[in-house]
Amino acid sequence: MQMVTTELLPVMELELDALGHEMHTLVKELYPICRSITGNGVRETLDKLQRLIHLTVNEVPSGTRVFDWTVPLEWNIQDAYIKNSKGERVIDFQKSNLHVVNYSVPVHKKLGLDELAPHLFSLPDHPDWIPYRTSYYKQDWGFCLTHNQLLDLVEDEYEVCIESSLEKGHLSYGELYLQGESTDEILISAHICHPSLANDNLSGVAVAVFLARQISRLPRRYSYRFLFIPGTIGSITWLSLNQSTAHRIKHGLVLAGVGDAAPLTYKKSRRGNTEIDQVAALAIHEADQTSQVLDFYPYGYDERQYCSPGFNLAVGRLSRSRHGTFPEYHTSADNCDFVKPRSLGESLSVCVKVVSILERNRTYVNTNPMCEPQLGERGLYHSVGGAADSKENEMAMLWVLNLSDGQHSLLKIAELSQLKFDVIARAANKLKEHGLLEEIPVTPQATFV
Numbered sequence: 001m002q003m004v005t006t007e008l009l010p011v012m013e014l015e016l017d018a019l020g021h022e023m024h025t026l027v028k029e030l031y032p033i034c035r036s037i038t039g040n041g042v043r044e045t046l047d048k049l050q051r052l053i054h055l056t057v058n059e060v061p062s063g064t065r066v067f068d069w070t071v072p073l074e075w076n077i078q079d080a081y082i083k084n085s086k087g088e089r090v091i092d093f094q095k096s097n098l099h100v101v102n103y104s105v106p107v108h109k110k111l112g113l114d115e116l117a118p119h120l121f122s123l124p125d126h127p128d129w130i131p132y133r134t135s136y137y138k139q140d141w142g143f144c145l146t147h148n149q150l151l152d153l154v155e156d157e158y159e160v161c162i163e164s165s166l167e168k169g170h171l172s173y174g175e176l177y178l179q180g181e182s183t184d185e186i187l188i189s190a191h192i193c194h195p196s197l198a199n200d201n202l203s204g205v206a207v208a209v210f211l212a213r214q215i216s217r218l219p220r221r222y223s224y225r226f227l228f229i230p231g232t233i234g235s236i237t238w239l240s241l242n243q244s245t246a247h248r249i250k251h252g253l254v255l256a257g258v259g260d261a262a263p264l265t266y267k268k269s270r271r272g273n274t275e276i277d278q279v280a281a282l283a284i285h286e287a288d289q290t291s292q293v294l295d296f297y298p299y300g301y302d303e304r305q306y307c308s309p310g311f312n313l314a315v316g317r318l319s320r321s322r323h324g325t326f327p328e329y330h331t332s333a334d335n336c337d338f339v340k341p342r343s344l345g346e347s348l349s350v351c352v353k354v355v356s357i358l359e360r361n362r363t364y365v366n367t368n369p370m371c372e373p374q375l376g377e378r379g380l381y382h383s384v385g386g387a388a389d390s391k392e393n394e395m396a397m398l399w400v401l402n403l404s405d406g407q408h409s410l411l412k413i414a415e416l417s418q419l420k421f422d423v424i425a426r427a428a429n430k431l432k433e434h435g436l437l438e439e440i441p442v443t444p445q446a447t448f449v
């Protein structure tokens with residue numbers, strides 16, 4: 001098997017600015033589409049992604065039982081408005097799809113302001129922003145508007161129209177499988193169910209797409225599964241349909257809110273000490289000293305389902321600002337300006353680094369454990385890198401030789417030695433070439449519970 005090396009996963013050479021702008025362009029292209037947990041907005045989005053990666057689109061019929069849930073009726077919308085008595089659209093879905101409560105049932109009637117008011121939602125603290133609201137599992141209808149628009153509504157007879165449909169159809173999701181040498185998988189999951197919100201859903205989608213493109217060009221030990229799914233019901237549906245093979249997922253990342261300017265955050269898997277937890281913590285720390293690692297908590301995005309006790313998969317979440325903790329969250333202010341090309345680029349770089357470390361992390365045994373092998377005789381002193389870093393490389397070899405007893409992975413050795421993973425991996429490669437290390441096939445943390 002060919003060892004995947006740093007050279008094959010060029011983390012440092014990634015053109016972050018150029019890729020960041022390409023991802024931002026994708027976010028802008030997808031932004032106007034009215035997505036929901038089902039319907040044509042998701043299909044149109046997946047269709048656009050298919051031009052970039054070889055996604056398979058799966059359609060699961062409404063009514064399909066998925067664990068304790070049921071795939072809902074499919075929702076689609078053509079138009080919606082509130083007209084005043086002069087026939088002017090005072091609220092217009094065509095101007096922003098956030099104006100309609102997502103999953104609103106169809107309605108067409110005339111109402112006075114008093115009857116209309118309970119169906120109107122605004123944000124008094126941010127009078128120019130439109131809130132984002134949903135009503136997936138309770139049949140209802142409503143409009144979201146800026147608080148200034150609400151204050152402008154006078155006593156009148158209003159014509160309210162939501163031209164939507166809620167019918168038997170399908171839940172659509174996208175899946176890309178990249179075969180590796182092993183059937184062990186790395187899962188990358190992004191939600192794809194929010195309408196015009198950029199950081200919340202589209203940033204994760206863009207980074208996942210560009211990560212898939214990077215990985216598809218490289219030799220790989222692991223197989224990779226990318227999911228583009230509606231939040232909650234999508235991961236529940238996928239896990240239900242793939243229950244018997246989900247154990248192949250050895251490591252996973254949910255990507256959510258990875259495009260704003262805040263520092264990186266990694267939320268650990270429920271198990272808390274898995275390889276992905278260690279690798280992601282290392283990768284975000286190397287990228288950004290102000291990054292944060294959070295313990296698992298049972299709220300957030302689809303990691304809730306992957307980490308439900310029956311699956312308990314080693315899946316963590318990469319984010320920047322945490323959902324619900326920043327004012328722009330679930331409002332029209334989460335727009336394309338809120339997402340920064342540079343942040344998208346850095347998030348992609350961290351994902352590539354995570355993958356690069358997972359691909360190269362091995363556990364070895366020293367084939368010459370009775371005292372140190374004679375490195376000089378083998379030409380191993382001053383053999384790796386330039387003179388300036390030769391001391392570091394020699395230290396790396398000594399650490400790898402000493403701790404390669406079948407109990408310490410290269411990742412653990414990097415942590416204990418406080419040397420960079422790349423330096424440790426390079427030293428191990430050299431020692432392996434000289435027959436001083438033998439790989440042992442253990443992935444003790446990958447057990448399916």
Ligand SMILES: [Zn+2]
Binds near residue numbers: 194200330
């Ligand atoms: Zn959200």
